[in-house]
Amino acid sequence: MKIILSIDPVRFPLTGIGRYTFELARHLKEIAQIEQLRFFSGYRFTDDLPKAVQSSKPNIFSPSNLGRTILKNSLTVEMYRLISTPIKRYALRGYSDYVYHGPNFYLPSFEGPSVCTFHDLSMFTWAHCSPPERVKYMRKEITLTLKRTDMLITDSEYTRQEVAAYFGWPLEKIRAVPLACSADFRPRTANELIPVLRKHGLNLHGYSLYVGTIEPRKNLDVLLDAYTLLPPSVRQQWPLVLIGYHGWRSEHLHARIKAAVSEGWVHYLGFVDTDELPLIYAGARVFVFPSLYEGFGLPVLEAMASGIPVVCSNASTLPEVAGDAAAMCEPQDVEALSNLIVMGLEDEIWRGKAIKKGLLQAAGFSWKRCAEETLAVYREVI
Missing domain, CATH: 3.40.50.2000 (Glycogen Phosphorylase B;)
Structure with a gap:
């Protein structure tokens, strides 16, 4: 051949x-x-x-x-x-x-x-x-x-x-x-994670994470709305970290992100070096991905492989990628997404099950x- x-x-x-x-x-x-x-x-x-x-x-x-x-x-x-x-x-x-x-x-x-x-x-x-x-x-x-x-x-x-x-x-x-996903996405020890997290001003397991282009298709308006519903103490304890390029027609989103950054509950890191990205995944408390449309949904797979609980939408391909390992909701349901984020941050029983299921699901790819x-x-x- x-x-x-x-x-x-x-x-x-x-x-x-x-x-x-x-x-x-x-x-x-x-x-x-x-x-x-x-x-x-x-x-x-x-x-x-x-x-x-x-x-x-x-x-x-x-x-x-x-x-x-x-x-x-x-x-x-x-x-x-x-x-x-x-x-x-x-x-x-x-x-x-x-x-x-x-x-x-x-x-x-x-x-x-x-x-x-x-x-x-x-x-x-x-x-x-x-x-x-x-x-x-x-x-x-x-x-x-x-x-x-x-x-x-x-x-x-x-x-x-x-x-x-x-x-x-x-x-x-x-x-x-x-x-x-790359074998670089895997669970890590605290000693591996802390130097990179400290460089970006992050605490170990002290933040929610989104990775993807900053654009309307990723449904970030809903994510920001859902995070706004969290009690202020929860948002301060576990701020939302956003990683991704500027996408097309993202001016409105960046204005919202800038305002949330000034309030202290969002960190926008922009583009992160390839060597550091898997470590920031593995250091997160929960991964949140409410996208409206994906051809596959690689960030969800990367998060599961990193041993991080996943909350995502049930849109397009994401149920195929996540299987039964993630907590899912309709992409436009702000209240449901907010409740799932709280579960991902605070419910230790669900978190433990989601981590185990996620690692097993990711191993199939x-x-x-x-x-x-x-x-x-x-x-x-x-």
């Missing part, structure tokens, strides 16, 4: 789709049944995965970087399309005996069998949460991908059903292959399994 894997999304620091592509590539390399595994980056082949020191300079041909580089207006989008399409087609000629895998929605014109991973449908169902030119570009590219690909991979069964229904695509040509199930999809298209 011969495979070409696009590694365009692999940019450091690794997040989301970049992490998925990096881990998939690493584990595919370990599978003996794969005779040749070639990585395709931009418009050329490369023998090795990027390292952090190699990724400081953006690759203009990487779709994962379009939001920062060229997705500013319609003219640059079309220029990119006119330039990149024939270059990629030319670079991939003569490889029809390979399977080409696009891990990030995009699939160039390719003469052999091909597979593409769709992580969610946010560009169609939550378009108002992304820059309009990015939405326009991705919609056009996804439509082309559906014409080119032989099979699709999704991160969850929920997204598998959603893609089939939305596009009228045959369900038998879509496979759900769950993601995993692995990048080795992800690679093996992806290999099975390659076999199908061959």
